[in-house]
Amino acid sequence: MLNPQWLRTFTTLAELGSFTRTAERLQLTQAAVSQHLRHLENELGLLAIRRPRQLELTPAGNALLAYCAELDLADKRLRLRLSGADAESGEISLISPGSIGLALFPMLLALQQAHPGWVVRHRFAPDPEVLAAVLQNQYELGLVTLKPDDARLSASHFTEEPLELVAPAAHAEIHEWADLERLGFIDHPDGQAMASRLLSRRFPGSPGIHTLRRQGFSNQIGLILEPVARGLGFTVIPRYARSAFPRQDDIAVVECGPPVVDTLWLIHRSEWPVSNCAARAIDHLRERFAKPDAAR
Structure with a gap:
């Protein structure tokens, strides 16, 4: 040199x-x-x-x-x-679960349009992959549903997301377990666990989700509601995934009493501060998710 x-x-x-x-x-x-x-x-x-x-x-x-x-x-x-003075250029890298990601991604793109010097890089992933990616500095920011206890990570409350029982609009009258049996279940990677948590409150004493006929399965978060909209069965899914589905008139959210809510935690490496543009993006996203219409 x-x-x-x-x-x-x-x-x-x-x-x-x-x-x-x-x-x-x-x-x-x-x-x-x-x-x-x-x-x-x-x-x-x-x-x-x-x-x-x-x-x-x-x-x-x-x-x-x-x-x-x-x-x-x-x-x-x-x-x-x-x-930290260069706030008008840089990369915003975020890895998150699929449901919240469907709501986040359009907001991130709007931020990039408002700040042409920013570059958005987003990935859908389950909690273990999110934790690994942030720890290995592959992504600066992550969202997880379980608060980590790793000292290398800083975790703060980001938003909350209820689980919802979603049925075809033409079959939204669900009052007893037999109504679910007639519909059948549209499964997804977290479907059994989510349905068990929600339905055990709505139908205490029921034989359990594993006894219901499985009418379909999809591992694509944006497609899980497609068979529901076509009248092929019901599912249990996080609210942000349901709100992102384009054909809301073809589905219906069934009232299930006391909500089952997941807390979403924003994580980043605790040893150093987040970049200036990432900090500005976080403030904007928190403000957006604090509004009642963030997920309708």
Whole structure:
């Protein structure tokens, strides 16, 4: 790597065109200025032609001058980023469960439209993958349903998300277990666990979700409600996944009494602060999710 002091001497010499004035500005001797230039030329070849009262850069000298300008810009960008002053450019990387992700992603895109210097990178993943990705610095931010107790992670309350029993709009009258038996269950990766938690409160003493006929299965969060909308069965799903479904008129949320609610925790590495643009994005998202219409 080229010595930064030599490069500083060279750029000053190229600007002033004089060994004497360069030495005065940098508080060096003229011999030191000549020595710095000689060191660079030993590495890179002839950089400047000394003429009476004039210094002319060679093509190699002009290339080195352009390189020094790039280094200066890179240094300024780094200092801005580390100081947190560069809030108008950067990446917002977030990994989250699918349901909340369906609500988050359009909000993140709106933020990117408002801040063209931002880049959004989002991934859907279950809790274990979210934790691993944040710990390995693959994503700066994550959302999980269980608060981690790892000292390397900072966790704060983000929002709450109730579970919902969703049935076809034409079969929304569900009053007893037999009504569910007639419909059948549309399953998904978390379907059995979610349905057990919710239905045990709505129908205490029932034989359990495992006794119901399984009418379908999907591991794509955005498609789980498609068979429900077509009248093929019911499911239990988080509210944000239900609210993101485009054909709301074809489905109905069935009242189940006391809500079963999951808390969503925002996590990031605790050893260092989040980037400036990520902090601004978090504030905006918290404000959006605090509004009643965040998930309808």
